Amino acid sequence: MPVLFPLLLATAAPAQSCPWQATWGASQMVPGTDNALPSGTLADATLRQVMRTSAGGDAVRVRLSNAFGRQPLRIAAASVGQAAPGGMLTARPRTLTFAGRPDVVIPPGADWWSDPVAFRVASFDDLAVSLYLPGDPDTQTSHPGARATSYVAKGAHVGDATLPAAQTNTHWFFVSGLEVRRCGAPPGIVALGDSITDGYGVKPDTNRRWTDTLARRLGGRVAVVNQGIGGNRVLLDGTGPNALARFERDVLSQPGIGAVIVLEGINDIGVLQRDRPASAAEQAALVERITGAYAQMIARAHARGLKVYGGTIMPFMANSYYHPDAGSEGMRAAVNAWIRTPGHFDGVIDFDRAMRDPDRPAYLAPAYDSGDGLHPSSAGYDAMARAVPLTLFKRPRP
Structure with missing residues (x-):
């Protein structure tokens, strides 16, 4: 049985003068057939991807991308948390919201920022972004050269510590950036x-x-x-x-x-x-x-x-x-x-x-x-x- 963490409702970071700064990014493209996930893999599936920050801050927001999609992309649930080896989470993740909602529909060709989440991260932390996709996307906006292990499991598991029977790959999908709020950076x-x-x-x-x-x-x-x-x-x-x-x-x-x-x-x-x-x-x-x-x-x-x-x-x-x-x-x-x-x-x-x-x-x-x-x-x-x-x-x- 997977270990479950109760989801925390994402709280918007308090408005301050401290600016946002990109701490990680991945250029997006359409993956070739050798790097794309097989058709149907992402339908009713949780995709967990690990990214390493280069600088820390006291709040986080995630930049999702449908830059190469030809149809709207629906993310039904999402979270961000501290990652451990094997795709596990070290603590309960923060729920990501979008204009206060738990889901978002991203237009074709567009990127979409999540709401800010009060979440202190340090430089060189490994963060896991988990996305639940109810349907198979028409096009996989991706960064094939991730050089990092990603995990896919059937069902909605964005709040789970582990993903049951997860398949692995070494690509990133639909996440183009992590940004942190930093004062005096x-x-x-x-x-x-x-x-x-x-x-x-x-x-x-x-x-x-x-x-x-x-x-x-x-x-x-x-x-x-x-x-x-x-x-x-x-x-x-x-x-x-x-x-x-x-x-x-x-x-x-x-x-x-x-x-x-x-x-x-x-x-x-x-x-x-x-x-x-x-x-x-x-x-x-x-x-x-x-x-x-x-x-x-x-x-x-x-x-x-x-x-x-x-x-x-x-x-x-x-x-x-x-x-x-x-x-x-x-x-x-x-x-x-x-x-x-x-x-x-x-x-x-x-x-x-x-x-x-x-x-x-x-x-x-x-x-x-x-x-x-x-x-x-x-x-x-x-x-x-x-x-x-x-x-x-x-x-x-x-």
Whole structure:
């Protein structure tokens, strides 16, 4: 028999001047068939998902997403609580409400915040968000690269300590953000990127992405929100919407953010020459379009008062999927030269310099290479986090 905790009615956090800040996020997309749950799995089912905060606060709200749904999405009940290994809850969860109601219907293409819940959480807490779905959604708005274990059990169990006969997966669905109320908090950081930011190769439930390690280096004082999508490109849709198309939702709409780290472009370069050599004119045009998109991001972020830091594109000459050549390396060098040019980004995080082999600068250093010539090893992700100058995020003294 599952252990039951009585549900606590969510109490709205008292109105104060303290602002809301994103503490965790996940970029949304339509999962491919290899990452989607089988049809019918979510009908009359409780979905429990675990997310780790990067900064704490005295109240929480959850951002639910039907961004890619074609029909309204009904969540019949929801809760948030402290998570333990195995999808268990360490204490009774707080009921989530929506304009005071226990359920919500989210329009197609929309996100929906829950009501605030008075719930003190610390930096690096694991929170479990449980959703009860009465019907099977028409489309699964999702973040496939969760690198975290999620649980699905038939029936309504958002208040249960454990989920009976739960199936597991390593994806997130319908939850795009966690936000906390923080008084006197420094501005947070959004990391916009591809699989290298998403943490390709990181083992589930270990929280070893470079952004996780950066948050730990910052001591839990500065929120770090990961908005990476594996396979993502700056210019064209592929695995998920292109970076420029998702910039508003994934970056600019995040509350309490003061800085953006942009590390994208390696997939644009790789795809151009994956199937055939590109001409010099095509290569030059791609560089111009990538850097033009960077300039758009910078302008949009500056209009919101945000700083934008450019991450240089790391070497990938040994990658067998893209089989890059001298032309690919030339495009990478040209894009990196633009990133490093003063007056473009507000600052540069030189991941290329930190990660490359000193003797073969077109290749990752062997200790930092996961084995595919493109994605970092665990040591590589740690090195990336160390390459970020923490002085970029220190607030000037008044």
